[in-house]
Amino acid sequence: MRYPEFWQRKAIRSFFLLPFALLVCWIARRRRARAGRRRGVFCVDRPVFVIGNLTVGGTGKTPILIALARLLTERGYRVGVISRGYGVQIGVEPRDVTEAQGAADVGDEPWLIHERTGLPVMVHPDRVRAAQQLRARYPEVELILSDDGLQHHRLGRAIQMAVIDGDRRFGNGFCLPAGPLREPLSALSDMDFVVVNGETFEPGQWSVRFVLTSVQDLYDGQEYPLADFLNAHQGDTLQALAGIGHPERFFEALQSHGARIKRFPLDDHQPTPPGLLSYLRRSGMPVVMTDKDAVKWRQNKPAWHNQPGQVFAVSGSMLLGEGLIEAIMSRLEAVRITPGAVREKKI
Numbered sequence: 001m002r003y004p005e006f007w008q009r010k011a012i013r014s015f016f017l018l019p020f021a022l023l024v025c026w027i028a029r030r031r032r033a034r035a036g037r038r039r040g041v042f043c044v045d046r047p048v049f050v051i052g053n054l055t056v057g058g059t060g061k062t063p064i065l066i067a068l069a070r071l072l073t074e075r076g077y078r079v080g081v082i083s084r085g086y087g088v089q090i091g092v093e094p095r096d097v098t099e100a101q102g103a104a105d106v107g108d109e110p111w112l113i114h115e116r117t118g119l120p121v122m123v124h125p126d127r128v129r130a131a132q133q134l135r136a137r138y139p140e141v142e143l144i145l146s147d148d149g150l151q152h153h154r155l156g157r158a159i160q161m162a163v164i165d166g167d168r169r170f171g172n173g174f175c176l177p178a179g180p181l182r183e184p185l186s187a188l189s190d191m192d193f194v195v196v197n198g199e200t201f202e203p204g205q206w207s208v209r210f211v212l213t214s215v216q217d218l219y220d221g222q223e224y225p226l227a228d229f230l231n232a233h234q235g236d237t238l239q240a241l242a243g244i245g246h247p248e249r250f251f252e253a254l255q256s257h258g259a260r261i262k263r264f265p266l267d268d269h270q271p272t273p274p275g276l277l278s279y280l281r282r283s284g285m286p287v288v289m290t291d292k293d294a295v296k297w298r299q300n301k302p303a304w305h306n307q308p309g310q311v312f313a314v315s316g317s318m319l320l321g322e323g324l325i326e327a328i329m330s331r332l333e334a335v336r337i338t339p340g341a342v343r344e345k346k347i
């Protein structure tokens with residue numbers, strides 16, 4: 001889904017849509033209040049840590065989840081992940097990423113999470129079912145990370161983290177469809193952690209930053225430091241693809257490293273259009289893309305991609321900061337000794 005420009009300002013179109021937005025806000029507020037009273041909330045017998053957002057569009061929640069999963073694994077936690085599997089027909093039973101043939105079976109993000117962490121990932125639109133199946137299939141898991149799902153209130157959670165895009169923040173402050181909010185900003189008061197992906201943040205919020213570090217040739221898997229790759233292509237105009245929630249963040253990150261690029265923003269979760277593939281073949285210039293786009297590219301590599309040096313994935317990592325890490329570890333220690341903890345509503 002493309003992020004409309006008018007969501008960043010109080011445009012005339014926003015005011016025409018405001019009655020629908022007020023209805024969305026009212027429904028979302030009721031659902032969160034109902035979950036706070038613990039009615040209709042189903043829990044698994046392990047703490048659940050939800051990493052999500054209040055807005056539509058990319059905020060960086062999946063890279064944060066990947067960074068957290070790696071950190072927690074290093075510190076001795078046995079972690080599993082649940083995800084919705086956006087854009088994929090999962091069926092009645094949850095789908096285990098380890099049994100999938102590729103991203104087309106489970107979705108881009110679940111496949112990328114498993115690829116980057118090696119952890120079990122269970123996929124289903126009903127996160128309660130996904131969590132139950134994860135626990136049944138992997139009884140050793142003692143902590144469940146949920147990729148998105150702040151608004152999926154049927155799943156009880158011990159910890160909630162809302163991720164904010166430091167550039168777009170909350171747009172015009174309206175709920176869908178007049179603005180980008182999935183629920184009112186009052187939901188922030190119910191979060192354990194409010195994390196801003198960017199440099200600017202307010203008191204009580206934590207700042208994180210995504211940094212590009214390396215490049216992988218998608219033909220032979222050869223990896224290079226980003227600086228070496230850019231030095232080797234100083235005279236080239238890189239054809240930059242980004243089919244993520246906020247493609248401009250990727251483009252600007254490349255340019256901040258001195259890359260000369262031509263931008264091709266794509267719809268999130270969608271395959272590369274055939275017309276663009278034809279253009280890329282004719283251009284003869286190197287193609288660079290995000291890790292998430294590389295997942296889809298490997299599944300549907302065009303015939304002309306038949307040698308090294310043509311198409312590359314740019315990788316990076318989310319820097320969480322020591323203060324945030326220690327705060328998360330303190331909260332986890334509090335819930336680890338209480339399996340099945342249901343989050344207490346803050347007063």
